[in-house]
Amino acid sequence: MDAAIRIEGLVKRYGDVVAVDGLDLEVARGECFGLLGPNGAGKTTTVEILEGLLAPTGGTVEVLGRRWAREPLELRARIGVALQETKLFDRLTVEETLRLFRTFYAGRAALSVETLLEEMQLGEKRATWVMKLSGGQRQRLAVALGLIGDPEVLFLDEPTTGLDPQSRRALWDTIAALRARGKTVVLTTHYMDEAERLCDRVAIVDHGKRIALGTPAELIDQSGGQHLVELSTDPALPAEAFAGLQGLRAIRVQGDGFVLSIDEPHVALPALIARLGERGVRPTRLVSRTATLDDVFLALTGRTLRED
């Protein structure tokens, strides 16, 4: 594999606090790779080390086959960055900000300001001061600045955090288009739907460690299958009541009911309903849905992503 990024045994400590605890990763060129995990999992620390903004405590990091300690200028010119919530120059306009940043990439194959304004749908806002942009527009500008040097690797740290749903979807479309053009994209997020939608592969990190790695589909399959049934009954049933149910792979308690992982819903669902009939209980909640990375995280850690 022609790796864009290679991380081996990465460790970052702040005093007694271990932010990254022996991380290994490889990201291929042209891949959209997601670092997933709750707040404080070490995602931002990892990305900032990859961006050359933080020095690791231990381990090796290679970006585009190079090391930060040896070739910082060369690397900075070849990557693009959108930090978590970048604040830019308040009283410069969108266009002025783009032109300013473009001068930093002089002599390199930088994208034209006009192209970026159009691609990021910022044309109408070109003469607006940065301080007067909405959250979504500001984030699009941040991504535009990340793209301005026509980077080989683009890092996006929680690009849609704090955005309204419409702005999120607009930014997703942009990132999907970059991926389609063959750019290597590394993004961090604590939104599972974002990772599923955008990423070829994801690594789930928790407490600075990698706890799962694969395509979203693989991870979902490993954690118990793609189809889930959420069920509560009146009166409540014990878990043993579902033993031997056709197509049942796993069962776990959720609230006052269960989540059942099943294969082939067209087989398992009729069998389940027949079983409820035999027992003479009435379902108060019966939902069949597709598993998400949220379910993966829950299965791996016993915690949901947002409970921190």
Place this chain on the structure above:
Amino acid sequence: MTGGPLWALSAARIKQFLREPGALFWTFGFPLLITVALGIAFRNQGPTKSQIAVLEGPGATTVAATLADDSGIVVTIVDPERAAKRLGAGEVVLIVVPPATPGAPFVYRYDPSRPDALAARRLVDERLQRGAGRRDPLSIRDETVVARGSRYVDWLVPGLLGMQLLNGAMWGAAFNIVNARQRKLLKRLAATPMRRSDYLLSFRVSGLVFVPIQVLVLFAFAHLTFGVTIHGSPVAALALALLGSWSFAGLGLLCASRAQNSETANGLINLITLPMMVLSGVFFSSSRFPAILQPAIRLLPMSAFNEALRHVVNDGASIFSQGFPLAVLVGWALCTSVLAVRIFRWT
């Protein structure tokens, strides 16, 4: 138009500054207001008159009439109790007690620690002795001149320029940098191939634009309102202003090199500017401090700046005669800049 990054960063800085009305006021308007306020408060009011009291009693009216002949004396006859009160309150500087019996001495009652009381004593004595028939053996002719650049406002304006440049370096540049660090803008810039020195130099380049405007506006205003003139070379004054602002910018950069938030920066800036405002002779001469402190005070960049600029502006001295203050300014500029760049934190 695309120039180099240094030019682009400097142009961005100037644009942002012009778009911030508050910054414009504090940089250009505020020193003018201080000039007006202090220029009016400390204007020269002509020769002051001595307020003299004559104690009532025999001969008081004659004494008062003799004294009143002098245009420099304002005289009143009062009873002993009121006279004492007025002397205590400083309303009169000297009390004349005429003798109760002929041949007994005149009494001058005054506080010798007051310079104006001593002057009044000489004046009163001379007038009374002459009135009694004393003849001066020498003939005297007074020629009065007003020394150029000797008024308070003449002295004040160079110091105000120093204050203005120091404030610009601190609140304009240093605070701005810390703010950018707090907002992670420095980190964002550090992630680009921008040469980091370009960012720091852009503050100096924009200074090259603002400092001449500040010098021009302040001196033009002071000239139009109070007739303050630059007696030395205006080019030398401008060169000094640029050197001074470089020196202060180094201090500002040092303040800004590590502070993580604007509260810390605020404290650091006050820690550096307030002592210099007091010690370095902005509003009153630093010669008022004890002699033992003078060598240390002269080593402060603000003192050096004020000293050199006042010699050039008020005394018409050549900039090349100001070796010591120039060396102090260059020394501060170099040491602070080098140290600041070494310990500067981008993240």
